[in-house]
Amino acid sequence: MNVSDDLYQEIILDHSRSPRHYGCPLNHTHCAAGRNPLCGDEYQVYLTLDEDGVIRDASFEGAGCAISKASTSLMLEQLIGKHHEQARALFETFHDMVTNPGGDHDTKVLGKLAAFSGIWKFPSRVKCAILCWHAVRNALDGKTTASTE
């Protein structure tokens, strides 16, 4: 096990240093907070869906560790342009990848999110990677807060 290969890959460091889709939009249709009271991580995720249920825009703001920040940034990149049902399906695939190392993951659909495939080796950090995914799902479900501990 090696932190640089399994956890802090260059792409993760890059997205934590300069997160994409960062900031609070003027308009949004869905939003939810992602909080981890144990780490003090705290994010807000904003989504704009069109009438057909496609995620047209997404952004986030807040503070937390490199893993949670990069995971949110990379997630939003993937979600924009997807139907919310596809987003939910991607959540399931990502969740499965970070919690079930033996599983048969379709890394193709995960794209750059495959950078998190080694995180199961760091059980205490899995919740960081998944935090804002929960927020997105809650936002889509009409709930406003997600927390992981």
Add this chain to the structure above:
Amino acid sequence: MNGTDTTLLDIRDRFPCLEQQVHGKRLAYLDSAATALKPACVIDAVTQHYTQESANIHRGVHHLSEKATASFEAARETVRAHLNAAHTHEIIFTSGTTDSINLVAQAFGQLEIGKGDEILITEMEHHSNIVPWQLLRERSGAVLRVAPISDDGDVDREAFRASLNERTKLVAFTAVSNALGTVNPVAEMAAEAHAAGASVLVDAAQGVPVQPMDVQALDCDFLAFSGHKVFGPTGIGVLYGKEGLLEAMPPVKGGGDMILSVTFEKTTYNALPYTFEAGTAHIAGAIGLGRALEFVSELGYAAIETHEAAILADAFEALQAIEGVRLVGTPSRRKGIISFLVDEIHPHDLGTILDQEGVAIRAGHHCAQPVMAHFGVPATARASFSLYNNHDDIDQLVAAIQKAQEIFG
């Protein structure tokens, strides 16, 4: 390390947990403020109880029960001697500091605290010395006041004094801050509280492991601590209370052991300390705690304090020498705890990288979110030092921090 004092020379050999490697590295355990490692003598005392005298106490007439009862009560006497309490029945076994403080909030709360009465705490308290008082405030309509801390991380004594008044019924504060390492002048603060007519509870969770806590010299009314932070087992702790107060307080938990006789019409309660010890106690835990306190006494606080001061000075110097390390809190008196930040690296990321290097630290808010809020940070990294730490641990810490800086550089 520590060439002047030989008492602690081979001390690491007495802690079996230190024999292991973590991620293939030597273990540098710098998280004793969360829980201390256990010396073999404590582990043996617990094992000895379970293998030789596993029985319930105070109720059996058989041999094992009598042995277990004697060991359990001997542990209580060890605690009394350690705290220099006037009476053995002033020592109540609880499950830990949190449980002890909640006991006081319940029982002393019922006895003394009503609408408009005031409870004074400080800004540096652990959540377990905040939340029980908030619950009491909700139950009773009391007012909870908070004495602020300075930007150095000391209690603002002037504000503390100004917060005391004739409505103050209880003043509760920590002996040593678990987030900043600040050592409070307990005796002085207690005297000021008493002058205002208030009772005093000292949270000694971080105090008992590092310095003598003589309840008569400090003149506190209540003192709480946890076994696991002073080299003892988890799940056992102590509440010391002055006899007169304990006798006046109503029991808050009912059950076996705390009664003399029970009918459906009327129950008479047992005498102190059993009034507050309903149900089967953590017998092995109490015995282990007794052994842990003996272990501390055998080494002596003088040697422990000398050693920890040397380690702390070392760590302080080493951390300050690393560019990008910022210490959080610079209290006027400090015991072996340092909270710090490294560059823009989040403490959790730092904690993970240090762990890979065999260095165990705590990262987070340390159950002291008001302290974090004071310093405007969501979390810090915290290294805490105990008698088994040495210069190699500091070197390892420094190298690991530098590694993290490389990764995030």
